[in-house]
Amino acid sequence: QNLTREHWTLEEVNRKLENKMVKAFNDVHKVAKQEESDMRTAALMLGVGRVSDAIKTLGLWP
Known part of the structure; x- marks a missing residue:
């Protein structure tokens, strides 16, 4: 979807969302x-x- 022009079914969207939510939890x-x-x-x-890790990685902080 979006930039890659993929098309996901509702089931794929729900599966991907559930995976992200379970990992976050x-x-x-x-x-x-x-x-x-x-x-x-x-x-x-x-x-x-x-x-903090992102800032260190990108070198945005002195």
Whole structure:
């Protein structure tokens, strides 16, 4: 879809979305267990960490 001009069926869209949602949940759940925090705080920690990694990778911060 979009730039690749692929066409997905509703089932494909739902499958891809479910895969992403399950992975996101598992990532947050893992951080919550490791840090002994609630899921909301774990999601924030994960998000901030990912942004930090991207900034370091792209060299956007001195």
